[in-house]
Structure formats: C-alpha cells, structure tokens
Amino acid sequence: MSDKTLDVRRLMTGRDGQLYVTGANRRQIFLAEVDSFQAQISFSNADFQPVGSYLGYAVPVSYTVTLTFSEAVIRDDVVLKPIYDALSSGIAPTFEFCGRFKNADGQYNRQVFRDCVPDGSVDLMNLAPGEIVKRQWSFRVNSAPQLQEYITT
Numbered sequence: 435m436s437d438k439t440l441d442v443r444r445l446m447t448g449r450d451g452q453l454y455v456t457g458a459n460r461r462q463i464f465l466a467e468v469d470s471f472q473a474q475i476s477f478s479n480a481d482f483q484p485v486g487s488y489l490g491y492a493v494p495v496s497y498t499v500t501l502t503f504s505e506a507v508i509r510d511d512v513v514l515k516p517i518y519d520a521l522s523s524g525i526a527p528t529f530e531f532c533g534r535f536k537n538a539d540g541q542y543n544r545q546v547f548r549d550c551v552p553d554g555s556v557d558l559m560n561l562a563p564g565e566i567v568k569r570q571w572s573f574r575v576n577s578a579p580q581l582q583e584y585i586t587t
Contacts, residue, residue, distance in 0.1 A: 444538050451535035453503060455512055462532060463512055469568075471503035473533060473547060473579070499575035501531055501547050507567040514569075517552060526551055529573065537585050544583035549576035 453471045454462040476499075479492035505513075513529065520527040528551055534544040550573040557569040 446535055446537055450537070451533065454532040454534075456530035456532070457512060465503075465505065465512070467506045467508045468503050469506060471501070471533060473499065473501045473545065473575075475499050475579070499547065499579055500553065501533075501550060501573045501575055503571050505569050505571065507569055513571065514558075517556070528576070531573070534583070541585045542583045543585050544581075546580045546582055547573075547575045547577075548580075550574065551576060 448470070451471075453465045453468045455465055457463045475497055477494065478496045478498075480495045481490050482493050483490040516527045516529075528549050531547045531550055532544065533547070534542050536542050552572070553574040554572045556571060560569065561567055
C-alpha cells in the first residue's frame with residue numbers, strides 16, 4: 435500500500451481542457467466557444483451460457499464511440515457550413531476532432547477522434563429571449579480513437 439497522499443493541487447477541472455476540429459489544410463482550430471464536451475466509448479457484449487454452467491459469460495461483440503459538445507454560437511464556418519454544403523451535394527461530411535487537457539505539471543492527455551459523422555438531432559437554431567444561443571452536437575466516431583499523449587505520475 436502506498437503511503438502517498440492525494441495532492442489536490444494536481445486535480446484537473448474542465449478549465450484545463452480544450453476541443454479542436456481539423457479544418458482546411460489540416461489546420462487544427464481551437465473551438466473556444468465550446469463550453470462542454472464529452473467523448474464516450476460503449477461496449478456491447480453477447481451473452482453466452484454453456485450447457486451445464488450456472489455462470490453466463492459476456493462475449494465482446496462491438497464498441498461505439500460518441501463525441502458530444504455544446505457550443506455558444508459565434509461562428510458557423512467550422513462545423514455548420516460543411517454540413518449545409520453536404521446537404522446540397524448529397525455527400526455526408528466527416529470531421530476530425532482532438533480533445534486535450536493539461537495537468538499542473540504541464541503534461542497533456544490528447545485524444546484524436548477521426549471520421550466523425552453527425553448523429554441524431556442538431557440544433558440549427560434554438561433561441562430563447564435572455565439566453566445565450568447554443569447548439570448541441572453529437573457525432574459517431576467511425577475510427578478507433580487514438581491516445582496520442584497521456585499523463586503519468
């Protein structure tokens with residue numbers, strides 16, 4: 435058992451994170467207007483119970499990765515316009531996102547999500563008096579996520 439204690443100065447909060455989208459010319463664009471984002475992996479298993487066994491087993495079948503975020507609307511050129519362009523061309527757009535956060539020691543956790551396609555409903559316009567105009571986004575990630583940098587102790 436370790437005798438080290440938790441140093442709360444090393445804990446990270448949401449202000450330590452950033453989300454980027456890869457734009458034209460493979461340039462990463464910081465999405466400063468994003469106030470929250472989340473990447474999740476969901477595993478699916480098939481149940482298998484052999485004859486004579488009381489124990490049922492989980493057999494890994496597949497996984498899916500989703501990326502969701504909320505943005506205050508200050509520009510449309512980075513995500514919304516490519517979607518509108520795709521609607522008229524009939525070709526679904528794909529996006530590449532990079533999420534990262536930094537700890538107090540300056541180390542980064544950086545994860546890349548490629549081949550992201552819009553999934554579900556998108557707020558094209560969602561207005562209410564006195565409220566900040568925001569859009570909710572949801573993407574399915576059609577490539578295995580990549581952990582490009584990670585934090586060590």
